[in-house]
Amino acid sequence: MELRPILATLRRHKVILWLLMLEIALSCAIICNGVFLIVQRLQHMDMPSGIAERELVQIQQAPIEPPADRFARAQEDLATLRQIPGVQAVAMSNQVPFGGASSNGNVMLSPTQPHPTLNAAEYFGENLVQTMGLQLVAGRPLRPDEYVNADVVIKALADGNDKGFPMPMLVSQALATRLWPQQNPLGKLLWLAPTASFRVVGVVATLARANAYNIATAQYSMIIPVHMGADKDQSYLLRTRPADRQQVIAAAVAALKHADPTRVITHMRAYDEIRSDYFKDDRAMAGILVSVIVALLLVTGLGIVGLASFWVSQRRKQIGIRRALGATRTDILHYFQTENFLIVTLGIVIGMVLAYGLSLWLMLHYELPHLPGIYFPVGALALWAIGQLAVLGPALRAAAVPPVVATRSV
Amino acid sequence: MFGYYLNLALHSLKRTPILTGLMVLAIGLGIGASMTMLTVLHVMTDDPMPGRSAQLYTPHLDPLPLDHKRRGDSPDPTDDMTWPDAMALLKAHRAVRQAAMSGGSLLLRPARADLRPFYVAGRYATADFFALFGVPFERGSGWSAADDAASAHVVVLSEILARKLFGTGTAVGQTVHLGEHDFRVIGVTADWAPKPLFYADQTGTQYSDADLFFLPLSVAVDEKFQVNGNQSGWVKGDDNSLTSANMSWLQFWVQLDTPAQVAAYRQYLIDYSAQQKALGRFQRPPTNAKLYNLMGWLAHENLVPNDVDLQLWLALGFLFVCMVNIVALLLAKFLRRGGEISVRRALGARRRDIFVQLGIESALIGVAGGVLGVAIAQLGLWSIRQRPDDYAKLAQMDVSMLLGTLALAVLASVLAGLLPAWRACHVPPALQLKGG
Numbered sequence: 153m154e155l156r157p158i159l160a161t162l163r164r165h166k167v168i169l170w171l172l173m174l175e176i177a178l179s180c181a182i183i184c185n186g187v188f189l190i191v192q193r194l195q196h197m198d199m200p201s202g203i204a205e206r207e208l209v210q211i212q213q214a215p216i217e218p219p220a221d222r223f224a225r226a227q228e229d230l231a232t233l234r235q236i237p238g239v240q241a242v243a244m245s246n247q248v249p250f251g252g253a254s255s256n257g258n259v260m261l262s263p264t265q266p267h268p269t270l271n272a273a274e275y276f277g278e279n280l281v282q283t284m285g286l287q288l289v290a291g292r293p294l295r296p297d298e299y300v301n302a303d304v305v306i307k308a309l310a311d312g313n314d315k316g317f318p319m320p321m322l323v324s325q326a327l328a329t330r331l332w333p334q335q336n337p338l339g340k341l342l343w344l345a346p347t348a349s350f351r352v353v354g355v356v357a358t359l360a361r362a363n364a365y366n367i368a369t370a371q372y373s374m375i376i377p378v379h380m381g382a383d384k385d386q387s388y389l390l391r392t393r394p395a396d397r398q399q400v401i402a403a404a405v406a407a408l409k410h411a412d413p414t415r416v417i418t419h420m421r422a423y424d425e426i427r428s429d430y431f432k433d434d435r436a437m438a439g440i441l442v443s444v445i446v447a448l449l450l451v452t453g454l455g456i457v458g459l460a461s462f463w464v465s466q467r468r469k470q471i472g473i474r475r476a477l478g479a480t481r482t483d484i485l486h487y488f489q490t491e492n493f494l495i496v497t498l499g500i501v502i503g504m505v506l507a508y509g510l511s512l513w514l515m516l517h518y519e520l521p522h523l524p525g526i527y528f529p530v531g532a533l534a535l536w537a538i539g540q541l542a543v544l545g546p547a548l549r550a551a552a553v554p555p556v557v558a559t560r561s562v
Numbered sequence: 563m564f565g566y567y568l569n570l571a572l573h574s575l576k577r578t579p580i581l582t583g584l585m586v587l588a589i590g591l592g593i594g595a596s597m598t599m600l601t602v603l604h605v606m607t608d609d610p611m612p613g614r615s616a617q618l619y620t621p622h623l624d625p626l627p628l629d630h631k632r633r634g635d636s637p638d639p640t641d642d643m644t645w646p647d648a649m650a651l652l653k654a655h656r657a658v659r660q661a662a663m664s665g666g667s668l669l670l671r672p673a674r675a676d677l678r679p680f681y682v683a684g685r686y687a688t689a690d691f692f693a694l695f696g697v698p699f700e701r702g703s704g705w706s707a708a709d710d711a712a713s714a715h716v717v718v719l720s721e722i723l724a725r726k727l728f729g730t731g732t733a734v735g736q737t738v739h740l741g742e743h744d745f746r747v748i749g750v751t752a753d754w755a756p757k758p759l760f761y762a763d764q765t766g767t768q769y770s771d772a773d774l775f776f777l778p779l780s781v782a783v784d785e786k787f788q789v790n791g792n793q794s795g796w797v798k799g800d801d802n803s804l805t806s807a808n809m810s811w812l813q814f815w816v817q818l819d820t821p822a823q824v825a826a827y828r829q830y831l832i833d834y835s836a837q838q839k840a841l842g843r844f845q846r847p848p849t850n851a852k853l854y855n856l857m858g859w860l861a862h863e864n865l866v867p868n869d870v871d872l873q874l875w876l877a878l879g880f881l882f883v884c885m886v887n888i889v890a891l892l893l894a895k896f897l898r899r900g901g902e903i904s905v906r907r908a909l910g911a912r913r914r915d916i917f918v919q920l921g922i923e924s925a926l927i928g929v930a931g932g933v934l935g936v937a938i939a940q941l942g943l944w945s946i947r948q949r950p951d952d953y954a955k956l957a958q959m960d961v962s963m964l965l966g967t968l969a970l971a972v973l974a975s976v977l978a979g980l981l982p983a984w985r986a987c988h989v990p991p992a993l994q995l996k997g998g
Contacts, residue, residue, distance in 0.1 A: 167985070168897075171890035178883045182876070189872075214669075214681070267631065416669075416679060436949050437872075444876050447595055448883060451588050455887040458584045462894035518872060 158491045165463075172459055173499040176535055179452045180503025181510050184531035186445045188511075188523050193438040197431045199370055201249035202324070202358030204285025205423050206394045207240075209401050210248060212419035213408060214384035222381030223301050232411050233388055236403045238396040243283035243389045246276045246380050247362040248423070250430035253385070254362035257374070260343040261331065272327055272372035273361035274344075276302070276380050281322070281356065283391045291338045291354030294320060299377040309345055318349040319377060324359045326371035328352070350376065384418065397422045449534060453542040460488065460546035471550055472557030481551040488547035489540060496539035500532045507531060563915075564922070571923035578895065582927065585891045589931025589971055592884025594938025597967045599877035601943060601959050610756035614696055615856040617817050619657075619824065620761075621831050623647050624850035625807070625843065630796050639794035640850075641863075642763060642810035645783070647838075652688060656830045657816035658823070659694040662779055663687035664812050665762050665790040668741035672727055682723065682740075683790070684775030685762075686782035692718075694817050695761070702734040702749030705778055713784050717745035718776040724750045738775075741787050745777060760860060761813055763791025779812075807843065828853045881974075888978040892927075896920055896983060917983050924979025925972055932971025939967060 162169050219225035226244050233242045246255050255276070258268030280286065281293045298320050308316055318341055328337035337352045344350065356375070364370035380386050388408075392400045401420050408415065428435075464471075471484055511523035575582045611618060624640050625647065643651075648662040664686050671679045691697070692704035705716050717738055724733035724747070733747045755772035782789070783804050795802045795809040802809050818824045828851075835848035854862055896903075903916055939959065946957045959967075 167981075168890055168893055171886055171893065175883055175886040175890065178879065178886065182879050182883070186876075414679070416681065418681075432949075440873060441876075444595065444880060447591055448880060451591050451880075451884055451887055454584045454588050455890060458581050458891045459894055461581065462898060466898060 155490070155494070158487065158494060161467075162491070162495070168459060169495065172455065172495055173502060175452060175455055176496055176499025176539070177502035177506055179448050180500050180531045180535055181506035182448060183445055183534055184503070184507035184527045185510050185514060185523060186441050186448075187530050188527045189520070190438050190441045190445075192520070193434040193441070196367065197434045197438075199250075199360060199364060199367065200358050201360045201427070202284075202286055202356065202371075203249060203423070204391065205427060207285060207391050207397075208248075208283075208423035209390050209392065209397050209404070210251075210387045210419060210421055210423060210426065211390070211401065211404055211408070211417065212384070212387040213382075214416045214418050215382060215412065215414075217414060219382060219412075222383060223303075223379050225382040226379065226386070229382060229388065229408060229411065232407050233390060233404055236390075236400060236407060238392050238400050239390050239404075240393075241279060241283040241391040243279040244277045244380065244382075244386050245280060245284075245389050246386055247273065248387065248389065248426060249360035249362060250364060250427050251362040251387075252430060256361070256363075257344040259327075259331070259374075263343045263346045263349065265343075270330065270369070270372060272323075272369075272374055273359075273363075275359070275373060275375045276378040277375075277386075277389075278377070278379065280375055280389075283389050284359075285391065286359055287357040288322075289325060289355050289357045290336075291322070291352070293354060294322060294375065294377045299379050301379045302381060305348075305378055309348060312347055314347045314349070317347065318351040320353040321350040321377070322354040322356055322375040323352050324371050324373040325355055325357050327373060328355050330372065350374075387419070449538050452535070453538045456492065456539055456542035457545060460492065460543045461549075464488070464546045464550040467550075468553055468557055469560075471553040472555055472559075475553065475555035476558040484553070485547050485551040488543055488550055492539050492543040492547075493536070496535055500535055503531065503535070504528055563918075567919045567922045568926070570919055571926050574899070574923060575926065581891065581895055585888060585895075585927050585975075586930045586934055588884050588887045588891065589928065589975055590934025590938055592881045592887075593932060593935030593967060593971045593974070594942060596877040596881040597935060597939040597959075597963065597970070598942030598946065599873045600966075601939065601963050602873065602946060602957050610758055610760050610860075611695065611856065617658075617819055618694075618815055618856040619818050619827070620813070620815050620854050620856075620859050621651065621827070622852045622854065623831065623835060623838075623844075624846045625810070625838070626796055626846060628845045637792040637794065639792075639796060639810045642792060642794065643812045643814045644807055644810050645805045645812065646807045648812045648814050650834065651814060651816075654830070654834070656827055657818055659690045659817040660814070661688045661691040661694050661816075662812045662814050663691060663761060664779065664782070665773070666782060666787050667790060668775075668787060670727075671739040673737075673739070674727070677727075682774050683772075684777065685773040686779040686787065686789075687776055688779050691776065694815060695756070697754055698752040700750045700752045701732065702747070704749055704776070710778050710780050713780040714778060715743060715745045715781060716748045716778065718749040718751060719747055720751050720772070720774045721753055722772075723774040740775065740777070741785065743781075743785060751776075758860070760856060761815055763811075763813060824853070885974055885978055888927075888975055889981060892924060892975075892979045893981065893985065896979075897985065913988075920983035921976060921979060924975045924983070927979075928972035928975030929968070931975060932968040935971050936964060936967050 215225070230242050230244060233239060247253060255274050256271050257274045259270050259272050260268050278294070278296060278299050281288060300316060300319070304316070308314070321342075323331075323337060331337070331342065332340055337355055340352045342350050342352070356373075358371060359373040359375070360370050361373055388404070390400055390404060401422070405417055405420055408417065474484065475481075507523065507528065511520075514520050515522060621643075622640055623643060625644060626639060630639075643662070652660055652662060665683065666686055667681050667683045669679055670682045685691070689705055689707045689710050692699075697704070699718075700721055702718070704718055705714060708714075709716055717740060719727070719733055719738070727733065727738065728736060733750050736747045738745045738747055759772070781787075786804070789804065789811055791811065793802070793809055793811040795806065797808040804811065816827065818827055831851035831853060832848045835844055835851045838844040839846075839848055906916065907913075936959075943957045943959060
């Protein structure tokens with residue numbers, strides 16, 4: 153296809169040409185960054201928790217009368233829950249991955265360190281590995297006889313007494329790699345307070361935090377052998393077959409109520425709900441971005457249809473002359489398709505520069521990573537496709553112009 | 563003349579229904595999407611206390627030790643106030659009105675046999691709270707400073723809670739068993755919940771909370787009631803009791819009516835901090851003491867989610883693309899009418915007439931686009947209301963936003979039509995007539 157006549161024609165419509173290119177460039181910039189933002193959100197939503205999500209249910213309760221011995225009460229409740237048919241394992245935990253309400257500790261690699269190395273989630277509760285379905289990749293799980301009641305630990309810490317420390321603990325693989333890169337974490341010591349030392353006895357593959365805002369630190373977790381005792385911030389976790397979850401929830405609530413009719417059940421849900429609740433903002437934002445991009449492509453397409461129609465009707469006579477001079481319908485069709493391709497390509501070139509600038513601005517204001525190069529072709533392909541699609545109708549109408557038009561005066 | 567131009571415009575639009583439809587659709591989509599986002603932002607940054615917010619201020623002191631380091635993601639302890647500071651500011655009585663407050667959830671055991679015990683969220687406050695914020699009462703009233711001093715077990719219920727507990731009967735004078743203590747109901751507030759709940763601690767959920775009861779702060783401290791929100795202690799080994807001088811947990815608001823009062827109060831905060839520093843309690847410069855007005859506090863607390871902000875930029879970018887699109891389409895449309903314009907010019911129409919004629923045509927497209935835009939925005943807001951976010955329920959378009967949408971559409975299309983109209987009316991008549 154000869155480009156020169158196309159370029160010559162376009163030079164006669166500079167203003168409209170520039171407007172169209174500007175529109176395509178802006179759409180291109182927004183689409184490149186928009187698709188990137190969507191992918192970011194989707195990645196965030198895909199964050200692994202490390203637990204058997206489909207097999208867990210959570211029940212949270214608040215006692216109206218504080219029990220005389222909250223530790224004994226927790227053990228009684230756990231024993232009750234273990235009897236429920238279909239329950240494979242039970243545990244009490246102070247938090248769950250993506251649960252929102254979190255408990256975290258500042259980790260130090262020496263007791264005299266002035267500033268903590270990092271902040272990590274503290275999971276308290278017996279039998280968590282088995283109940284949550286965590287994967288132990290090194291060392292051993294925590295033994296029941298290693299567990300200590302929370303009041304004992306709190307008193308020891310308040311008195312500055314280091315009796316009972318170092319306590320054994322499990323860490324997540326991500327935390328182990330961050331604290332002791334290229335080393336065997338088993339047997340290593342860390343401190344959560346100057347007198348509170350812990351020895352790593354096992355490593356779990358993955359365990360996400362309850363407040364996993366930042367993807368980089370989302371997997372820094374520790375499991376500490378402390379019994380928290382029954383109170384409103386603890387939850388009972390029950391592992392069961394996916395199909396039995398609702399039944400188990402109903403049976404567990406009934407059993408807990410039977411044991412203490414005055415207590416209030418504040419939460420009862422399958423783990424799926426926790427996850428979908430935690431990532432609802434990401435889902436909503438991804439949805440909004442998708443609709444903006446679709447609308448943008450639609451509007452750009454509409455603009456191209458309108459202008460192409462205008463050009464076709466303006467050039468009916470020339471098209472007729474070309475047809476009369478021997479151009480085939482295909483030639484005319486290709487003419488308009490090539491013209492559109494040329495304009496869109498020019499727009500995309502400007503759009504790439506804009507996209508890059510927009511990405512820099514977003515990085516500055518929204519803590520986003522750099523726009524990877526892979527997203528530039530995405531925007532280009534989308535616009536080429538919408539351009540060709542939009543011009544097809546007007547181009548077909550142009551191709552249908554009969555040669556006889558050339559002989560008419562107006 | 564206007565009627566004639568309107569006629570011409572309608573005629574011209576009818577002649578090219580596809581192009582006209584495209585333009586209306588382009589404006590409608592752009593305006594609709596942008597207005598959806600703008601409405602969300604508008605309702606979120608709206609004044610929670612219209613007419614009163616200009617007089618409301620919140621003082622903030624800095625009692626932190628010099629070597630205190632704040633972790634990146636933890637709340638700022640100076641956002642809240644310690645008990646001794648709050649009591650000192652209350653006693654000093656330097657503002658027109660002042661109140662200290664904090665939120666809490668308490669177990670409520672209803673007297674009615676058919677209601678199970680439940681947890682209810684409310685506010686512990688000092689006596690001025692009701693007058694300070696202008697809380698409307700349905701019955702009864704708040705408590706007095708004397709009740710504060712005596713830790714009187716009195717409570718004010720919200721209308722919703724009163725109805726739940728006592729049905730249509732009078733609640734005032736009844737007893738409520740709250741947090742394992744008996745309280746005498748002395749007032750029932752009308753439905754009242756500022757949005758956002760600016761006086762609550764920022765770690766609470768700001769957009770869905772409403773206080774269902776109010777009781778004296780002194781009672782909450784005496785009975786060691788549970789407190790919602792952030793409690794930041796900064797001394798290791800401190801007992802972290804509610805009355806500790808080393809733990810902040812209270813919110814404090816004052817009413818200041820004139821700029822002179824504001825300046826005087828600001829000075830008072832600095833003097834107070836200097837005095838505390840002289841006593842050895844504060845370590846940081848007294849000028850760290852701050853006084854925020856209500857809207858300034860909302861901005862300081864970033865009460866607009868980041869996502870909404872990004873959505874606004876998306877909406878504006880989108881609107882801009884649509885504007886460019888409209889300019890291009892109108893330009894194409896008007897330039898094509900070179901022949902018609904030339905005939906009118908040759909017959910004596912002035913440039914101004916052509917300009918007005920084309921302007922009216924653009925405005926007509928704008929009105930149609932605006933109506934479509936309002937419809938699309940209503941659809942968008944409806945879909946946002948389906949979201950589970952706290953702020954989603956507030957996404958309603960008010961009259962000013964509705965008129966704003968229409969005005970924006972007309973303005974956008976008239977502006978977009980200016981360039982094409984200007985170009986079209988500069989076509990030399992003779993040239994076009996010959997060329998045609």
